[in-house]
Amino acid sequence: MMKDYFIERPKFPAHDFRREFRIRRKFFEIILNPIVNHDHYSARKIDALGRQSLSPHQTLTFAFHMLANGCSTDSTYEYCQLVKTTAIENLKRFCQAIQAIYGATYLRKTNREDLKRLLHKADKKGFPGMIGSLDCMHWEWKNCPTAWASQFKGRHNKPTIVLKAVASYDTWIWHAFFGAP
Template sequence: MKDYFIEHPRFPAHDFWRRFRMRRELFESILNAVVNHDHYFARRLDVAGQQGISPCQKLTFAFCMLANGCSADSTNEYCRLAESTAIENLKHFCKAIEGIYRATYLRNLNREDLKRLLRKADKRGFPGMIGSLDCYHDKSTIVLEAVVSYDTWIWHAFFGTPGSNNDINVLWSSPLLNNVVNGWASEFQYKVNGNRYELGYYLTDGIYPSWSTFVKSFSHPDSAKKKLFLQRQESCKKDVERAFGILQARWAIVRRPTRFWQSEDLHSIMMTCIILHNMIVEDEYI
C-alpha cells in the first residue's frame, strides 16, 4: 500500500484524505473488493513486459477524479495514466462500486432501518417521519432527488431528470411513491394530537403538493404554535441540505461541468458518489 501515499505537490496525500475524510482501512477494504470483482484492476505486464501500474494507483486516480473533479489528463504525471486510460479506469471503478455495494448502500428501507429512523424521528418531535426530501439543482444539467435521514444517509436517489424541471416535475417521474401508490408501503402506527396514522411522511419545501405523505412548513405562520412548528420543521429539514453539502464537498465532480460525459456515465458517477458517501457515513457511526 505504500505507493498509494506517494507525495506530490499537486495531490499531496494528506490533502487527499482531508477532502472526503475516508479512513485508510475503508479504502483498503474497497481496494480489495474492487480488485476481486473486476480483473481490470489487477496488476498486469505491459507490452514491454514490465509491471504495469498497481491497483492502488488505479483506485487513487479514480478517487482523485471524483474528489477533485479534475480532468482526465490532469494527474497523468502523478498516477501515470493516459487520458483515455484514465476515463476507462473511472468507468470501470464506478461499475465495480455499483456492482459490489449497490444492494447494501442504495437499498430500500428494511424493517430494522425503519424502526431506527422512527425512534429517532419520535425523539426529534416528528413521529412517523421517514426522512427529508429535496432536489439538488445547483449548476448541473441533471437533477438529483434524494431522501435523507438524520445521519445524512441517502436512502432514495433519483438522478436523470433534465435541470429545466422543478421539484414537482421531478417528483412525477420519480419512483419514490410507487410503493405507496401500489399498496406496498410498510405499515406502522403512530399518534399525533390523539389521531392515529399508518403511513410515514417526508419533510419537504412548500413547493411540493399538499399530500398526506408530505409535511410542509407554513409560508405565513400566524400563531406561536405555527411559528414553533416552522422552526422545528425547518431544523429537521436541513438534514437533506447538509447531505447535499457534504456530497459536493467530498466529491467535487458532482458540481463541475458535465458536458463531457454521456448520460449513462453521469448516472453511474452520481450513484458511485452516493454509495461512497453512505459507506463513509456508516464507517463514522461504527
C-alpha cells in the same frame, strides 16, 4: 504517489489525504481489496514489454480523485500516470465494481421496513415523522460556460451550483437535487 500517502511513514498526513480525495485513508483501504477481488482490471500485472502495470492504489486513487474533485482525465495525468482512454476505462470499471459489490445493500430502492426503522429512530430522538435531515451545499462551478455565468451567480459573485439532499441517519440519500442558487 505511493510515497505521498501509502507507505508506513507517508510524506503527507492523513488529513491531507482526506482533503484531497474526500475519503479517509482507512476507508480507502477497506474498499481497495473488494474492488481488486471483484475486477482484476485493477490488479497489478506484467505488460507485454515486461513492465509492471499500474498498481491498484493508482487506479483507485485516480477514480476517487476524479469523482471527488470533478476533474478531467487530463488534469490528473501527471500525478496518477493514466492516459485518457485508460483513465475513462478505469473509472467505468470502478463504478461498475462499486455497483456490483455494494449495490444490493446501498444502491437499492427503499422499502417499508427501512422507512419504519428510520421513523422509529427519529421518534426516539424526539422528531416524530422525520426520515432525515435536509442539507444544502454550495459548490463553485469553475468550468461554467460564460453565457450561463450570470444565471448561476452565487456567493462571492462566482457561478455556483446548489446540491439539496435529504439523508437519513445511516446516510441513505432519500432525495437529491442539483439546481441554481
